[in-house]
Amino acid sequence: MRKHKKIDSWFLSRYGMNLYRGCSHNCSYCDGRSEGYNVNGEFGNDVVVKINAIDVLRHELDTRRKRKQLKKGYIMVGGGVGDSYQPIEKKYKMPHKTLLLLSEKEFPVHILTKSTLVKRDVAIIEKINEKNKCIVSFSFSSTNEKISSIFEPNVPSPNQRLETLQFFKDRGISCGMFLLPVIPFITDVRDVMERTIQDAKDVGIDFIIFGGMTLKEGIQKQYFLNVLKQHYPKLIAEYNLIYKKSRWGNAISEYNDKLHKIFNILMKYYKIPKRIPLEFFKNFISGNDLVVVLLEHIDYLLKLEGKKSTFGYVAYQISQKDLPLENMLYKLNTIKGVGKITEKIIREILTTKTSKYYEQLSKL
Ligand code: SF4
Numbered sequence: 001m002r003k004h005k006k007i008d009s010w011f012l013s014r015y016g017m018n019l020y021r022g023c024s025h026n027c028s029y030c031d032g033r034s035e036g037y038n039v040n041g042e043f044g045n046d047v048v049v050k051i052n053a054i055d056v057l058r059h060e061l062d063t064r065r066k067r068k069q070l071k072k073g074y075i076m077v078g079g080g081v082g083d084s085y086q087p088i089e090k091k092y093k094m095p096h097k098t099l100l101l102l103s104e105k106e107f108p109v110h111i112l113t114k115s116t117l118v119k120r121d122v123a124i125i126e127k128i129n130e131k132n133k134c135i136v137s138f139s140f141s142s143t144n145e146k147i148s149s150i151f152e153p154n155v156p157s158p159n160q161r162l163e164t165l166q167f168f169k170d171r172g173i174s175c176g177m178f179l180l181p182v183i184p185f186i187t188d189v190r191d192v193m194e195r196t197i198q199d200a201k202d203v204g205i206d207f208i209i210f211g212g213m214t215l216k217e218g219i220q221k222q223y224f225l226n227v228l229k230q231h232y233p234k235l236i237a238e239y240n241l242i243y244k245k246s247r248w249g250n251a252i253s254e255y256n257d258k259l260h261k262i263f264n265i266l267m268k269y270y271k272i273p274k275r276i277p278l279e280f281f282k283n284f285i286s287g288n289d290l291v292v293v294l295l296e297h298i299d300y301l302l303k304l305e306g307k308k309s310t311f312g313y314v315a316y317q318i319s320q321k322d323l324p325l326e327n328m329l330y331k332l333n334t335i336k337g338v339g340k341i342t343e344k345i346i347r348e349i350l351t352t353k354t355s356k357y358y359e360q361l362s363k364l
Contacts, residue, residue, distance in 0.1 A: 001060050002080075006319035007073055007289040009296040010209055011110050012281045014289075016076035017057070019094040021048040023082040025114055025155045028227040029141070029181055029213055031249065032081040034220040039081055043219075044154075047086055054097045061105045073285045074135070075102055078112035085115035087154070099124045108132040108284050112178060114139055116156045116164045122171065129173055133280060135206075136168045137176035142187035143199040150231050151183060158199075166203045174206045174280060179263075181213030184242060184251065185235050188212070188259055190266075197266050206280075207273040210263045212256055215239075216249035257306075264304045271364040275300065278362075282353045287326055291349050292319045294358050295342075301361040313337045318346075325350055 001015040008014075023032060026044030033043035040048065050056075063069065077095055078084040084095045095111070099121055102109050109128050111118060118125075118136060128134040141151060143158040156164075165175045177200045182188040187196070200208055215221045221243070228235055242251040250256070267274050275297045282290060292315045299312035314337040318325065325332070325346065332343045345355050 001057065001075070003071075006316070007071075007285065007292055008076070009275070009293040009315075011076045011079075011112070012074045012276055012285065012293065013076035013110060014071040014073040016079060017053070017084075017098070018080040018082055019050055019053050019077075019084050019098065020082040020086050020088075021050070022046050024087055025083055026153055027114075027141075027155065028151045028153075028224050029183065029215075029220075031214055031216060031220050033223060034216045034249075035218050036216070037081045047082065047088060049088065049092055049094070051092070053094060054101065057098060057101055061101065061107075071286070071289075073289065074108045074110040074133075074281070076110050076112065077102075083113050083115055084111070085113045085117040087115075087117075089115075089117055096121050096124065099128065103128045103131075106131055108134065110135045110137065112137045112139060114152070114155045114161065116160050119164055119167060122168070125168070125173060126171060133174070133284065135174045135176060135276070135280065136165070137178055137209075138165055139178035139180060140196060141179075141181060141183050142192045143196045144187065144192055147183070147187055147192070151186075151227065162199055162203055165200075165205065169204045175203070176276065177205050177208045178211075179208050180211035182210070182259070183213055184255070185238050186232065188262075190262055193262065194266055197270050197272065201270045201272060205272060207276050208267065209276075210260070210267075210274065212251055212259055214249035214251075215243050217245055220249070260304055261306070268364075273362065273364065274304070275362070278354060278358075287324060287350050288318060288321065290353060291315075291325060291346050294349055294355055295345070298345075298355075298358050298361060310337055311342065314342055 001017050003015055022039050022041060022043055024044060024047055032039060077098060103124055125134045138161045140158060143162060145157055148158050168175050179196060215224060242255045244252055295311040295315035299309045302309040317336045329347060332338055332346055345357055348355050
């Protein structure tokens with residue numbers, strides 16, 4: 001398992017894992033093909049299977065050999081440098097074995113995939129969900145079939161993914177949509193985005209997490225621009241205007257601000273949570289992590305409204321502390337960035353597991 005430096009407030013996880021390296025879904029925008037990830041072979045064709053992953057995981061989850069307990073939170077299955085439900089998965093059944101183990105050890109689990117193969121694991125997912133919780137999320141760049149066939153050539157179609165979400169919703173499993181990356185000038189246009197959000201609403205999605213596309217200099221950018229040139233040659237100039245070789249491949253902030261504004265308007269109209277709802281995690285994470293997550297969610301929601309916020313900064317400062325905040329209730333103002341209002345919110349979260357300010361901001 002990969003241990004995150006702090007709780008991840010998008011996935012509510014402390015640990016994640018890549019069961020494979022490389023991904024035969026071969027999405028043109030995938031940043032897994034960037035040089036920085038050192039994935040060997042030809043991305044999209046060659047997939048490394050971590051055949052000993054289950055033994056390693058069993059060892060890592062064995063609390064008898066640990067001096068420190070594992071951190072509480074969801075275990076994230078998926079994401080990173082390869083979808084956990086690869087087509088070759090029919091043979092290796094890696095996530096299936098992983099889920100069996102996580103069920104045995106009684107961890108809550110969050111699965112993120114683009115593959116309908118996850119349906120095969122419905123029985124074990126239901127079992128985890130009964131005892132703890134299991135969230136099944138799918139990622140989309142849009143629900144447009146034609147666009148998906150260009151940029152996500154080996155991925156089950158958006159309709160198949162929506163049907164799979166419905167399949168899990170019908171069985172009482174909470175489901176999320178990761179609407180990311182939206183592809184500039186193609187799936188970020190208002191009509192396409194609105195259709196996608198509407199489709200998610202129709203299946204009863206529990207939340208949508210949103211994000212733009214990064215294009216890191218090097219293989220990722222070259223590969224994507226080649227596909228773009230074949231299908232949307234006129235857009236190359238527009239891309240040059242918004243991707244200015246930033247270190248992480250981000251588009252310029254003017255573009256991102258505009259994009260998030262449209263998303264926010266649509267989400268308000270369709271009344272869908274923009275972060276994982278509090279009731280899905282408040283009993284599964286520590287007091288410190290709950291404070292970190294809620295402050296980060298507040299920070300995000302304020303920034304979506306175009307407001308300034310220092311809550312994210314405070315969240316980071318808290319995430320660096322080992323001492324439980326409950327033990328420093330009267331010294332909270334010694335934490336960098338904590339003023340009177342933040343102090344009050346932190347105390348409220350620690351005593352009630354929520355915050356009125358947070359509730360007001362996330363109200364639909
Ligand atoms: S499914 Fe995810 S990991 Fe796989 S190619 Fe697409 S974006 Fe990359």
